[in-house]
Amino acid sequence: xxxxxGNPGSKYASNRHNIGFKxxxxxxxxxxxxxSSWKSGVKGAETTTAxxxxxxxxxxKPIEFMNLSGFAVQRAMAFHTVSIERLLVVxxxxxLDFGILRLKNGGGHGGHNGLRSIIEQLGGNGFxxxxxxxxxxxxxxxxxxxxxxxxxxxFPKAHEAIVAAMISAACEDIETTVDKxxxxxxxxxxxxxxxxxx
Numbered sequence: 001x002x003x004x005x006g007n008p009g010s011k012y013a014s015n016r017h018n019i020g021f022k023x024x025x026x027x028x029x030x031x032x033x034x035x036s037s038w039k040s041g042v043k044g045a046e047t048t049t050a051x052x053x054x055x056x057x058x059x060x061k062p063i064e065f066m067n068l069s070g071f072a073v074q075r076a077m078a079f080h081t082v083s084i085e086r087l088l089v090v091x092x093x094x095x096l097d098f099g100i101l102r103l104k105n106g107g108g109h110g111g112h113n114g115l116r117s118i119i120e121q122l123g124g125n126g127f128x129x130x131x132x133x134x135x136x137x138x139x140x141x142x143x144x145x146x147x148x149x150x151x152x153x154x155f156p157k158a159h160e161a162i163v164a165a166m167i168s169a170a171c172e173d174i175e176t177t178v179d180k181x182x183x184x185x186x187x188x189x190x191x192x193x194x195x196x197x198x
Contacts, residue, residue, distance in 0.1 A: 098134055
């Protein structure tokens with residue numbers, strides 16, 4: 001199962017916080033799924049299935065707000081009988097510079113409310129993550145905890161091509177993870193340099 005995090009509604013669609021939604025939507029599109037294939041059969045989530053290589057994968061978008069993501073993810077996992085070790089969560093990451101992607105297995109929530117909710121609802125943190133670097137607001141002092149305005153802001157138009165490259169690279173990372181496992185995928189992809197400077 002691959003869960004992409006974001007907030008529901010058109011006003012959030014282009015936010016940095018919603019890049020997880022963009023990734024799972026692109027995975028579905030690449031697998032030949034139409035936008036109408038997303039179903040609301042699990043409370044608080046939209047799901048669809050996609051064939052990634054030889055593996056059928058459930059894609060999930062929690063459509064309650066970010067800080068409630070864990071409820072939808074937990075229900076979807078229960079419905080599809082997916083264990084925590086078979087979950088990969090795609091999310092924005094302010095502690096990575098814009099354009100950097102990193103796969104990670106386990107760990108804390110790092111202040112990310114979506115991850116915090118998932119860890120709380122699953123009762124553990126033993127799932128894989130794909131961290132999509134959005135950087136920090138350059139106008140705030142280093143280490144500032146006031147990040148809501150930044151992650152709920154849209155990517156600037158000038159960054160559209162970089163964001164598209166990030167989403168494409170994320171799909172590649174996920175396909176490798178599904179095919180080979182998280183550790184081989186980390187070894188293969190985590191040395192990738194920033195797509196913002198490529």
